[in-house]
Structures are given as C-alpha cells and as structure tokens.
Amino acid sequence: MKTKMHIAQDTHGLWGKTAINAPATLPLDRQLTADFVVVGAGFTGLSTALHLAEEGARSVVVLEASEIGYGASGRNVGLVNAGAWIAPEELPRRLGPVYGKRLLDTLGNGPEQVYSLIARHGIDCDPVRHGNLHCAVSASGLALIEERARQWRALGIPVDLLDAKEAAALIGSDQYTGALRDSRTGTIQPLSYVRGLARAAAQLGVQIFTQTAVVSKQKQGGAWQLCTSTGNIVTAPHVVVASNTRQERQSDAWPQLQNDATRVPYFNMATEPLPKLLRQKILPQGQGAWDTATVLSSFRLDLAGRLIYGSVGSLTDWSRGTHRDWVRRAMTRLYPELRDVRIEHAWHGWLDVTASHLPHLHQPDDNVWAFGGYNGRGIAAGTVLGRELAHVLTGRMNVADMSLAPSAIRPQSFKRARELLYEAGSVAAHAVGARF
Known part of the structure; x- marks a missing residue:
C-alpha cells in the first residue's frame, strides 16, 4: 500500500503522498559496534550500504538525522539523467584524461545502474x-x-x-x-526509490536508525566512535559521510564538509x-x-x-x-x-x-569517505558512486581505480551570500x- 510515513506532505508534497512505505525504523537506543557506518539515508548512503551488504559485509549501520529520504533524495523532480551537469568534453579538461573519462563513463552508465537496481530488488518507484x-x-x-x-x-x-x-x-x-x-x-518517483533502497538494504541485514544525528566523533584504538543525538555511540573502523549540506546550525562530526558546495x-x-x-x-x-x-x-x-x-x-x-x-x-x-x-x-x-559543477570525493579523516555535490544529478550519481565506494571498502576495487580522485576540501567563498x-x-x- 502506498502512503506517507513520518515525512509530512508539506515538506515532500506529492512524493510524500504517493510514496511506498519506508521500512520500519527507530532511533538508536543502544551502543553498537559495526564494520561500516554510513551517515545519511539518501541515495548515496543507502546505495553504499546496500552494495556493502551485497558484497558480504558482515555489519553495516546507517545513521539518519531525520527520516529516510528526508533531504534532497526525497524532494527532487525525479529525472534520472546521464552524465554531469556540464558538457561531456569539460570533464577531461577539468579532471584530466584519466579521471575525466572514468567519471564520464560512470555517470553516463548511471541510469542503467539505477534501473537495473530497481529491477533486481523489485523497487516500486514508477520507473x-x-x-x-x-x-x-x-x-x-x-x-x-x-x-x-x-x-x-x-x-x-x-x-x-x-x-x-x-x-x-x-x-x-x-x-x-x-x-x-x-x-x-x-523518470522515477524519487522518495519511493530511496525508500526502496532502504528496504532492500534492511532485508540484507543493514541496520538503519532514524532520528539519530551524529553530533561528534573521536578516534580510539583504530576505530571511530560516533556520538549521536540519542546519547548512544556507534564504533566502526570505516565511516562514510553521505549527508547534504544544510543551513541549520548544529553539531556535526565533520563540519568542514558543509562548506564544500x-x-x-x-x-x-x-x-x-x-x-x-x-x-x-x-x-x-x-x-x-x-x-x-x-x-x-x-x-x-x-x-x-x-x-x-x-x-x-x-x-x-x-x-x-x-x-x-x-x-x-x-x-x-x-x-x-x-x-x-x-x-x-x-x-x-x-x-x-x-565550484567545478562536478561531484567531489573527500577523505576528511583516516578511513572516512565523503561524496557530495551532484549539481542536480543526484539520482544516478549517488547510486553509482555509492556502489563504487562500497567496492573500494570491500576490497573489490582499488582507490586508484575510482572514477574520482580524493580531493582537498575547498570552502566556497561567500557561501551564504551566494545562497x-x-x-x-x-x-x-x-x-x-x-x-x-
């Protein structure tokens, strides 16, 4: 049955009214240890978590500050586009011939990966x-x-x-x-798609906690301890930060990522x-x-x-x-x-x-990865880059073979004024x- 869950229709409009149910989730209520923790339950975070599980990762936890698909993943128009926002020949000019061609191929094949994923997991998202x-x-x-x-x-x-x-x-x-x-x-129904990714991931054993923001972090014994808004801690050696930029002033484990776009x-x-x-x-x-x-x-x-x-x-x-x-x-x-x-x-x-109109890959700390900046192409890009990151984390792919090289975080000048x-x-x- 199609219905809205916790997301109000005044924030997600038509999609909030017509989306499929999200899997049942609760705030984090205990201390956890995992192999991988993903921050953010949007396209990138859930694609990463799902593909980690498909690759045999034993323990994957997703922490979402609000609800599944609450951010841009559940609010966009639902166009599944190929390529980047900028023209094809601009990619090798800006990234060089190796990474430019890789990213162009990856984003060009993005819609095929989205629709294949929908078919494989039977996601009811009006494709x-x-x-x-x-x-x-x-x-x-x-x-x-x-x-x-x-x-x-x-x-x-x-x-x-x-x-x-x-x-x-x-x-x-x-x-x-x-x-x-x-x-x-x-095209797809984007909120249904992101909820479908969550359901598929949960069926493979991924633990998803909503209303659970990550407010601070510390490194101890080779693992990250992520302190959450519920007062509980998740400990894991590998962290993926897949959250949007935002305007709200609140604690954040890696606040520098908020200035990248x-x-x-x-x-x-x-x-x-x-x-x-x-x-x-x-x-x-x-x-x-x-x-x-x-x-x-x-x-x-x-x-x-x-x-x-x-x-x-x-x-x-x-x-x-x-x-x-x-x-x-x-x-x-x-x-x-x-x-x-x-x-x-x-x-x-x-x-x-x-600034480049291209997505970015960052490593703000040891064993911490962050994708972002899709410039209006998040459905396909978030899906395929999350999949690629999962392949790196499970050893199926080398970092040097990724579609994007990790880059330094360069804060945008006059960000708030631009907004x-x-x-x-x-x-x-x-x-x-x-x-x-």
Missing part, C-alpha cells in the same frame, strides 16, 4: 525509461544542445537532436526551438490529475524535460497524469506566492489548456552546487518571468 528532453530556449539554447549532441555523438552515444517541429510533437508545445533526447535516461533551493509544484485528452498531448511518450533558460524549469508527468513543474527557488512565506503565480503563467504559456487546472501540491528542496542571492534572484526572475 519510466523513455528518455528525457533537454529543451532549447531561443537560438542560443539551440546552439547549446547542438554542441552537446555533437560531443555525445563523438563519444559514440546516439543521442537524438530534434528540431522545433519534432520537439513540439514530444513536448506537446511549440514554445521551444529544439530538444536533445537521451534514450539512456528516464553552495546550497541552491529548488521547488516543485504538481497539478491535479489531468484529463485523458491532455495526458495524450503533454509529453505523450512519457519523457521528463528541462530547459536551457538561465533560471531553468523542469517538468514531467507522474503515472497518475499530474504535471509536475519546478524551478529554482524556495517556498517561504514571502516567496511562495510569487513562485506559484509564475508556475501558473509558465505552464499556461506551454499548455494554454491548463489555465484552470488546480495546483494541488507544492514542496521544495535543494541542490548542492560545487541568499540564488533565493532572492529566483524570486525576482519569477516575478517578471513568463508575462509576455
């Missing part, structure tokens, strides 16, 4: 794999997707470059100058289920979509025919109305038939954006956007 559409806004947007198509094809990836007429047939609107379709990609707010709104005729017009083949606008938009249908429309911005008391009005205007510009359709759900989360600028800038953009 659809008909490709996603990168929609061009104006001539400059068309030039951008044309160049991306050229770069992917040079790597042997058969992406489709659609002209305005072809794009209109798949989008159901003639507002775009073209689109890039990547058949490797698709800028936290960019992103909201989604969902309509009521659309009539059958509208479903047959809007994204009729089931693709997800996003555009090339500076303040980008994303949109897709869920399996019940609700249109989910999102963009940069948070839904605070002072900004919610501006963003909601913009969504109404933007949707009806694309699809005039939606003028009187009700918006039934609204929620927001965040993206962790790094406030994104939030205020999105309100300003949406106050005037889609009016003409």
